[in-house]
Amino acid sequence: MMAYENYDALIVGARCAGAATAMLLARKGMRVLLVDRAGYGTDTVSTHALMRGAVLQLHRWGVLPHLLEAGTPPVRSTTFHYGDEKLTVAIKPANGMDALYAPRRALLDSTLVDAAWDAGVQVRHGQTLVRLSRRADGRVCGGTLLDAAGDVTHVTADLVIGADGAGSTVARLVGAETLREARHTTAVLYGYFGGREPDGYEWWYRPGVAAGAIPTNRGHHCVFVAMTPDRLHGVTSAGRAALFSKLVQEADPALAAQLAGRTPDAPLRMFGGRKGFLRQASGPGWALVGDAGYFRDPITAHGITDALRDAELLARAVVTGRPEEYATVRNELSLPLFDVTDAIAAFDWSVEEVQALHRALNQAMKREVEHLISLETTPVIEEVLL
Ligand SMILES: Cc1cc2nc3c(=O)[nH]c(=O)nc-3n(C[C@H](O)[C@H](O)[C@H](O)COP(=O)(O)OP(=O)(O)OC[C@H]3O[C@@H](n4cnc5c(N)ncnc54)[C@H](O)[C@@H]3O)c2cc1C
Numbered sequence: 001m002m003a004y005e006n007y008d009a010l011i012v013g014a015r016c017a018g019a020a021t022a023m024l025l026a027r028k029g030m031r032v033l034l035v036d037r038a039g040y041g042t043d044t045v046s047t048h049a050l051m052r053g054a055v056l057q058l059h060r061w062g063v064l065p066h067l068l069e070a071g072t073p074p075v076r077s078t079t080f081h082y083g084d085e086k087l088t089v090a091i092k093p094a095n096g097m098d099a100l101y102a103p104r105r106a107l108l109d110s111t112l113v114d115a116a117w118d119a120g121v122q123v124r125h126g127q128t129l130v131r132l133s134r135r136a137d138g139r140v141c142g143g144t145l146l147d148a149a150g151d152v153t154h155v156t157a158d159l160v161i162g163a164d165g166a167g168s169t170v171a172r173l174v175g176a177e178t179l180r181e182a183r184h185t186t187a188v189l190y191g192y193f194g195g196r197e198p199d200g201y202e203w204w205y206r207p208g209v210a211a212g213a214i215p216t217n218r219g220h221h222c223v224f225v226a227m228t229p230d231r232l233h234g235v236t237s238a239g240r241a242a243l244f245s246k247l248v249q250e251a252d253p254a255l256a257a258q259l260a261g262r263t264p265d266a267p268l269r270m271f272g273g274r275k276g277f278l279r280q281a282s283g284p285g286w287a288l289v290g291d292a293g294y295f296r297d298p299i300t301a302h303g304i305t306d307a308l309r310d311a312e313l314l315a316r317a318v319v320t321g322r323p324e325e326y327a328t329v330r331n332e333l334s335l336p337l338f339d340v341t342d343a344i345a346a347f348d349w350s351v352e353e354v355q356a357l358h359r360a361l362n363q364a365m366k367r368e369v370e371h372l373i374s375l376e377t378t379p380v381i382e383e384v385l386l
Helices: 016-027 052-060 064-069 105-118 169-174 237-251 254-258 302-319 323-345 352-378
Strands: 001-014 032-036 077-082 087-088 122-125 127-134 140-147 152-162 178-181 187-196 202-205 209-215 221-227 269-270 277-279 287-288
Touching: 001 016, 001 202, 016 032, 016 105, 016 287, 032 105, 052 064, 052 302, 052 352, 077 352, 105 122, 105 209, 127 152, 127 169, 152 169, 152 323, 169 287, 178 323, 178 352, 187 237, 202 237, 202 352, 221 237, 237 254, 269 302, 277 323, 302 323, 323 352
Parallel strands: 001 032, 001 152, 032 122, 077 202, 152 287
Antiparallel strands: 077 087, 127 140, 140 152, 178 277, 187 221, 187 269, 202 209, 209 221
16 A cells, blocks of 8 residues: 655654654644654663753653653662762752653653654654655655555655664665764663662762663662673673673672672663764754764763753754754754763773763763753744744
8 A cells, every 4th residue: 555645744763852853843833743663662772861951851841740650760869889989969959850760761752752642743653764755956855654564655744854763764864974973882781670779870880890770660770780892792691691790799799789689570681882973963854863863872871861852952943944053052062972971981991080071971961951941041933934
């Protein structure tokens, strides 16, 4: 079967970046189609920790209450363990937020998809973008979608937004330029464990290893270890649990003692590493948002926060008809985070050096939050200009 449809915007990828962008554009009156090749409410690789900028966005968009009703525990402090030194920082109440949160992705992403639905977005899961269409002058003007039954939908749209993750098909098809590439990557092993008190975010740093315990839904902590990818070489899926235990022990013997005898609720998950990049943000008839345009190593747990930030920046730029502002602001806010993340991902630091890197990260995050707060006083023009 073949169908033809027309929208103001076609958004490819219906997770945090795509669903949030779709919701914002539809709230401004645009006709939006949001598609994803995956199913609704599915999980994806993540350790879930949201930073202040993400919680601010979820609060402003009115979607935070749903996450709280679903039992997402509040995070009221962050504890950094640098070697044997411990530093606890309370989350200061500000801008209507008094806690951070780490919702499971199936919950966060489906909550944003539901908010997009409520705003009038056409949402379709099980649809894969396979081709882009271009006008005679080269401007992107739509795409071809394919579902599992082999049915094809040709969509024309004034704007095609790639929110389709780090391996973005849209980025490849438009030939988005890579503006910056990271030098380092980490590998991550993580799992979900019950029976720990939900006592804030905790991060551990020792030379060659980092770990984290992040309180999430269902009374679980997402516990991860991060390392250089070579430490995973040759490790079979059967050997993952032993490596995980060894690295937790290296990072913090007290955490290892807490986890001793506990099995995760599902097999441990692994991220083998992927170098970060900053891609060209937009071009004629297209834009990239979330990991599709900007991916940084997960060691700083900042990808979702950046995706929600960039959804706001892109939606504002589309609505005001100033796409170049999206690229400029995204790059200005992202590059300090990108560079400090790369330095932390190198795993060549002493505990004193990683502390200094975290201070730089904190400054970059503060600038990001200040920028998002400043947007509250700069309302977008209601009229939609494409
Ligand atoms: C190990 C690990 C831990 C992490 N931990 C954290 C953390 O604690 N905190 C944090 O903020 N960030 C974390 N991140 C980063 C975070 O997961 C990403 O930044 C975030 O998922 C980006 O969201 P997105 O919506 O841009 O893309 P994605 O989540 O990658 O979603 C892209 C979607 O596009 C769909 N898609 C792809 N191609 C097509 C196509 N051709 N047609 C249709 N659909 C398509 C996919 O099915 C997918 O659903 C972590 C990442 C990793 C790897």
